[in-house]
Amino acid sequence: MKTFGSACLLAVAATLCMPAAPQAVTARPEQAGMSSDRLGRLDGFLSRMQAEGKLAGAVTAVVRRGTLVSLKAHGFADLETKRPMQADAIFQIQSMTKPIATVAVLMLMEEGRLQLADPVAKFLPEFAGVQTPHIEPAKQPGQR
Numbered sequence: 001m002k003t004f005g006s007a008c009l010l011a012v013a014a015t016l017c018m019p020a021a022p023q024a025v026t027a028r029p030e031q032a033g034m035s036s037d038r039l040g041r042l043d044g045f046l047s048r049m050q051a052e053g054k055l056a057g058a059v060t061a062v063v064r065r066g067t068l069v070s071l072k073a074h075g076f077a078d079l080e081t082k083r084p085m086q087a088d089a090i091f092q093i094q095s096m097t098k099p100i101a102t103v104a105v106l107m108l109m110e111e112g113r114l115q116l117a118d119p120v121a122k123f124l125p126e127f128a129g130v131q132t133p134h135i136e137p138a139k140q141p142g143q144r
Contacts, residue, residue, distance in 0.1 A: 032064040046074045057085035
């Protein structure tokens with residue numbers, strides 16, 4: 001299930017990063033500083049997810065610095081009729097809070113402003129001294 005969440009996050013992040021203009025500049029991955037081999041891993045991952053029955057279909061878009069590097073449809077839009085997914089498929093999107101917050105956290109991590117090991121109280125002082133459900137004191141910075 002962890003890999004499914006990663007695939008969803010990747011798809012949402014790619015969607016959020018796409019330029020609003022429908023005529024996005026396109027280029028081969030290497031022209032945009034990316035690897036075709038590495039992008040091929042995404043195709044393989046989605047194929048495995050589909051083969052395992054964890055994913056019916058997906059549309060992936062990879063954009064780097066405003067340049068569309070890859071736009072692909074994978075699998076089926078409708079499993080019953082075996083209608084193939086189209087790159088311009090319309091999706092119903094629900095509950096976007098978690099993916100948007102996740103992308104924001106990943107951006108902060110990339111900038112070095114946030115580490116996964118940082119205590120919550122560093123950013124929200126109200127959480128200092130909060131205990132876990134097992135009634136153990138929360139670990140202080142530097143403790144393991």
